[in-house]
Every structure is written in structure tokens, then in C-alpha cells.
Amino acid sequence: MGTADKDILFPRMALIGAGLIGSSLARVVRRQGLAGHIAVCARTQATLDKAMELGFADSVNPNPAEAAKDADLVVLCTPLGVYGSIAEAIAPALKSGAIVSDVGSCKEIMFTDVAPHLPEGVYMVPGHPVAGTEHSGPEAGFAELFEGRWCILTPGPETDADAVERLSELWRRAGMTVEIMDAAHHDQVLALTSHLPHLIAYTIVGTATDLGDELKKEVFKFAAGGFRDFTRIAASDPVMWRDIFLNNKDALLEVLGRFTEDLTALQRAIRRGEEKALEDHFTRTRGIRRGVIEAKQD
Amino acid sequence: MGTADKDILFPRMALIGAGLIGSSLARVVRRQGLAGHIAVCARTQATLDKAMELGFADSVNPNPAEAAKDADLVVLCTPLGVYGSIAEAIAPALKSGAIVSDVGSCKEIMFTDVAPHLPEGVYMVPGHPVAGTEHSGPEAGFAELFEGRWCILTPGPETDADAVERLSELWRRAGMTVEIMDAAHHDQVLALTSHLPHLIAYTIVGTATDLGDELKKEVFKFAAGGFRDFTRIAASDPVMWRDIFLNNKDALLEVLGRFTEDLTALQRAIRRGEEKALEDHFTRTRGIRRGVIEAKQD
Numbered sequence: 001m002g003t004a005d006k007d008i009l010f011p012r013m014a015l016i017g018a019g020l021i022g023s024s025l026a027r028v029v030r031r032q033g034l035a036g037h038i039a040v041c042a043r044t045q046a047t048l049d050k051a052m053e054l055g056f057a058d059s060v061n062p063n064p065a066e067a068a069k070d071a072d073l074v075v076l077c078t079p080l081g082v083y084g085s086i087a088e089a090i091a092p093a094l095k096s097g098a099i100v101s102d103v104g105s106c107k108e109i110m111f112t113d114v115a116p117h118l119p120e121g122v123y124m125v126p127g128h129p130v131a132g133t134e135h136s137g138p139e140a141g142f143a144e145l146f147e148g149r150w151c152i153l154t155p156g157p158e159t160d161a162d163a164v165e166r167l168s169e170l171w172r173r174a175g176m177t178v179e180i181m182d183a184a185h186h187d188q189v190l191a192l193t194s195h196l197p198h199l200i201a202y203t204i205v206g207t208a209t210d211l212g213d214e215l216k217k218e219v220f221k222f223a224a225g226g227f228r229d230f231t232r233i234a235a236s237d238p239v240m241w242r243d244i245f246l247n248n249k250d251a252l253l254e255v256l257g258r259f260t261e262d263l264t265a266l267q268r269a270i271r272r273g274e275e276k277a278l279e280d281h282f283t284r285t286r287g288i289r290r291g292v293i294e295a296k297q298d
Numbered sequence: 299m300g301t302a303d304k305d306i307l308f309p310r311m312a313l314i315g316a317g318l319i320g321s322s323l324a325r326v327v328r329r330q331g332l333a334g335h336i337a338v339c340a341r342t343q344a345t346l347d348k349a350m351e352l353g354f355a356d357s358v359n360p361n362p363a364e365a366a367k368d369a370d371l372v373v374l375c376t377p378l379g380v381y382g383s384i385a386e387a388i389a390p391a392l393k394s395g396a397i398v399s400d401v402g403s404c405k406e407i408m409f410t411d412v413a414p415h416l417p418e419g420v421y422m423v424p425g426h427p428v429a430g431t432e433h434s435g436p437e438a439g440f441a442e443l444f445e446g447r448w449c450i451l452t453p454g455p456e457t458d459a460d461a462v463e464r465l466s467e468l469w470r471r472a473g474m475t476v477e478i479m480d481a482a483h484h485d486q487v488l489a490l491t492s493h494l495p496h497l498i499a500y501t502i503v504g505t506a507t508d509l510g511d512e513l514k515k516e517v518f519k520f521a522a523g524g525f526r527d528f529t530r531i532a533a534s535d536p537v538m539w540r541d542i543f544l545n546n547k548d549a550l551l552e553v554l555g556r557f558t559e560d561l562t563a564l565q566r567a568i569r570r571g572e573e574k575a576l577e578d579h580f581t582r583t584r585g586i587r588r589g590v591i592e593a594k595q596d
Binding site: 081130134150152179188189190192193194195196197198199200201202203204205206207208209210211215216218219220221222223226227229230231232233234235236238239241242245246249252253255256258259260262263266267270271273275278279281282283284285286287288289291292 | 379428432448450477486487488490491492493494495496497498499500501502503504505506507508509513514516517518519520521524525526527528529530531532533534536537539540543544547550551553554556557558560561564565568569571573576577579580581582583584585586587589
């Protein structure tokens with residue numbers, strides 16, 4: 001591919017799962033020549049065929065242990081719910097010195113469901129590239145998905161610094177800025193910035209589906225006014241999000257409690273016609289947008 | 299401006315308010331040559347100066363009655379909270395045969411707060427161009443804002459059909475598709491498609507501002523995962539939205555009640571770990587997105 005060998009960070013890389021994130025990672029690794037061989041594991045033959053057809057895999061295998069065999073880096077790109085069984089399956093095949101990472105939106109799960117299965121001499125470095133779209137599947141991926149975004153790594157305090165640096169370099173070459181964070185803290189921050197917004201979007205779009213048919217048709221038709229953004233968020237992969245909500249239950253229920261209190265207070269202000277309280281609240285939130293823009297996340 | 303006189307729909311048009319929507323309407327009316335004279339009224343001298351400087355007004359006046367005098371079409375483009383006092387002020391200046399309309403997100407208010415002030419021989423045709431951005435003020439407007447969007451008109455059953463058609467033609471020339479609807483029904487549909495999403499976005503962004511400073515900084519930083527869309531919505535004009543919530547209180551509290559029930563049910567499913575219920579719900583909402591795309595609102 002015209003790639004100098006010096007660009008290769010991992011002679012052999014295995015991706016378990018080839019959906020939006022996994023296939024995007026494979027694409028950028030291929031484009032940048034960051035791995036000598038990309039082995040892709042997926043559950044269905046259709047996805048394996050697609051991975052070969054789209055050209056982002058050097059080999060495909062339905063068996064995670066066979067894909068992970070001899071790999072220098074194994075990245076879990078599946079819904080969180082199967083992390084434990086995959087870790088158990090690949091553990092005997094992992095070579096000493098291999099790095100095991102993932103791309104999931106919850107990070108404590110790597111310590112609870114994956115770490116206990118891993119043999120001595122394997123480095124676990126949980127990862128979360130904060131990027132995505134509402135589309136899913138191997139055809140939805142693209143090499144530019146990660147550009148200009150954050151990748152959060154949550155290694156344990158004892159994790160080999162060299163392994164963390166090698167994985168960091170992979171994500172930097174994919175265009176991301178890497179941030180190291182404690183796993184529990186990550187899950188708390190993401191509960192608010194990502195998991196709660198998704199839960200709310202799923203809820204409100206569900207509320208609309210329960211309306212009568214005539215009203216529902218009009219809700220689609222005039223969706224431009226805010227609802228449209230929610231439908232986009234609520235179109236995200238159902239199994240992936242089911243697993244995120246269940247695996248970050250405590251942090252999510254905590255921020256959901258705060259949100260519900262705040263919503264109830266605004267509801268009361270509306271019912272009572274408290275003009276000033278409402279205007280003050282909305283003026284305050286407008287300032288937040290400036291914070292997000294200044295943090296270059298838009 | 300090279301415009302043939304035949305393009306002129308209204309010899310004299312008065313816009314009361316020149317924010318995002320008002321100034322966008324003025325711009326497209328000017329570009330298409332739809333009015334012989336555009337009179338702009340605004341509360342502050344700064345906005346009046348800006349309207350002249352940006353070139354979308356032929357004349358400016360801080361007094362709504364003077365701006366509305368001799369106008370063939372008067373369009374209220376202010377927050378809903380001042381509709382009543384403006385109607386009272388302009389009523390004596392309105393000429394017979396004039397059309398009075400607006401661009402607000404609630405429509406029953408035109409019948410309760412505006413209609414009682416209007417003299418005989420004036421036609422009231424409430425309007426709502428369903429378009430906008432999170433920006434506000436005369437500089438935020440642009441002539442293309444309305445293109446490809448819906449404009450909902452809610453005339454009363456007795457309203458002169460010719461007046462409705464003349465106003466419809468104005469919005470069609472601005473690029474919109476016009477829909478005629480009952481005012482109360484409009485307010486019910488918009489409560490769900492627009493008002494509730496805005497209230498929720500304002501709430502969740504407010505919830506974030508109440509976090510500790512360190513956590514808040516991180517919430518901005520990692521906003522990419524869903525929260526970003528909410529901050530954009532919650533950056534909308536505070537006074538405009540305060541008035542919308544207060545003026546569509548009944549319909550809003552009704553859909554808010556449904557939303558809260560649904561959110562509580564999902565919260566319980568998460569707490570109890572009900573995998574199937576969650577996946578089924580999220581699969582259902584994904585289908586809704588298809589409905590919105592098919593309705594060409596994205």
C-alpha cells in the first residue's frame with residue numbers, strides 16, 4: 001500500500017466486531033498503514049463477507065479466539081453485553097505482551113467483565129473514542145470518523161506505561177486527542193454528556209409513537225422544530241444502547257435523578273407562570289453553549 | 299432593484315420586530331421584490347440602525363402604530379408576551395383591508411390576545427414559518443432560512459379566503475410549503491415537535507451547569523456524544539422561549555406528563571435490568587427516524 005514499515009504500530013491487530021466504530025478504525029488503520037495485518041471477527045457471515053468486500057480486513061474469522069491469536073492488539077468493538085464472554089473466549093489465545101482494548105461507552109466494565117479473564121503478561125488498556133453517528137454496521141464506517149475528536153483511555157494505575165503510549169499513538173494517528181482518565185470518572189462524565197441525552201431522546205421519540213396515527217403523521221411532518229435532532233439521536237443502535245444503559249446504571253440513574261428534579265422545577269415554574277425564573281434559567285443555559293464552542297466540540 | 303411591479307404582493311409591509319425571523323422575512327421579501335416598501339419597527343434604536351445598515355428596511359420607526367400605518371400587511375415578529383400590547387397600539391392605525399399576521403410558535407394566542415383589538419375590515423391570518431436557528435437578532439437572519447420548510451397558517455373559519463391566499467403566496471415565494479391548520483391543533487402538534495424538545499434541552503443543559511466546576515469543564519470537553527445537540531437547542535432566545543412555554547402551557551404540560559410517564563417506565567426498566575423491554579423500545583424509536591426522513595424534514 002506504499003506504507004513504510006516504520007508506520008506500523010502493531011504487526012497484527014484483531015478487531016472483534018466490525019460495526020460503525022470497528023470498521024471505521026479498520027479503515028483508518030489501513031489508510032495510515034498502522035497495522036501489518038488486520039484480522040476481523042464478526043458474528044455473522046454477512047458482516048465477514050462485507051469486511052472483505054469493503055477491503056478493510058486482511059482476514060476474517062467468526063471465531064474471536066482465532067482472530068485474536070498472535071495479535072499484538074485486540075480491540076473489542078461489540079456491544080458491552082458480550083464483553084465477558086468474548087474475554088473468556090480469547091483469553092487462551094492471547095500472546096504475552098498483547099494489548100487488549102475496546103471502544104465502548106462504559107469503561108468500568110473492562111475491569112469487572114474483561115480483566116478477570118485475561119492471562120498474566122497481557123496489558124489491558126480500556127479506550128473510548130468519543131465519536132459516532134446514528135448509523136451502524138460495517139458499511140456505515142469511514143476513516144475520518146475520529147478526526148478532531150477526543151479518545152479517552154482509562155488504564156488501571158498499574159498498567160504498563162509503554163502499552164498505554166502505543167495505544168495512544170494509534171488513536172492520535174487516527175486524528176484524535178488522547179485523554180487519560182479514571183474509569184469510574186469517565187462513566188460519570190459520559191452518563192451526563194452522552195447516556196442521559198440518548199435516554200431522553202429515546203423517550204421523547206417513544207412518546208410520539210404512542211400518539212394517534214393522525215397526530216403522529218403531523219409530528220413527522222413538522223419535525224423541524226427540535227424533535228428532528230432527537231429522532232436522529234434515537235435512531236442509534238438499539239442493542240448497543242441497551243447495554244450502555246444497563247452497564248452504567250448507577251451513574252445514569254444518578255444524573256437522571258438530578259434531571260428529573262430540574263424538569264419538575266421548570267414544570268412548576270411554567271404551571272405557575274413564573275416569568276423571571278424561566279427567563280433566568282434559559283439565559284444561563286445559553287451561556288453553556290459558549291462553553292461548548294470554546295471547548296471546540298462544535 | 300430590477301423587480302417587476304407584478305412581483306409585488308403587498309405595496310406596503312410592516313414588520314413589528316426584526317430578530318432572526320423578522321429580519322429573514324424582510325431579506326427574502328426584498329430579494330424577491332414582494333413588497334413595495336418594508337417598514338420595520340423595533341424596540342431599540344440599535345436594532346433600527348442595524349436594519350437600515352443591513353439594508354432590509356425602507357423605513358424604520360420605534361412606534362408600532364406609525365410603522366403599521368397604511369400597511370397592507372403587518373407581521374408581528376416579536377416574543378409572544380407583547381402581542382396584546384402591540385395589537386392594542388397598532389389597531390387605530392390599521393387601514394381597512396389590511397392583513398395582520400405573525401410568525402410565532404403558538405397560534406391560539408392570536409385569537410385571545412390580538413383579535414379582540416383589531417377593527418372591523420382587518421383580516422387576521424396567524425402564521426408560523428417552522429424554521430429557525432439557535433441564533434437571534436437582526437444580524438442572525440438570512441433570506442434562505444425558509445427554503446424547503448413548512449409554513450403553517452391558522453386562519454379562523456370565517457377568514458377571507460383571498461387574504462389567506464395572498465399571505466400563502468408570500469410564504470411560498472419565500473420557499474415554504476403552506477399548510478392550513480386549526481390553531482389549537484397547531485399548538486398541540488408543536489408542543490411535542492418543538493416546545494417539549496426545547497424545554498428538555500434547557501433542562502439537561504441546566505442540570506450540567508449545576509455540577510461542580512471540574513466536572514462541568516469535562517462535560518463541555520466531551521460534549522460530542524449527544525449533549526452537544528442539546529446545548530445548541532438550549533442556546534435559543536430566552537425571552538422568546540419563556541413566552542412560548544407560558545403561552546402553550548396546557549398543551550405543553552399535557553405532553554410533558556406523557557413524557558415523564560414514559561421516562562419513568564424506562565428508568566424502571568433500567569433499574570430492573572429488563573433487557574428485552576429496553577431493546578424493543580429503542581428498536582421502535584429507530585423506525586420513527588425513517589418516518590421523519592420520509593417526510594423530508596431532514
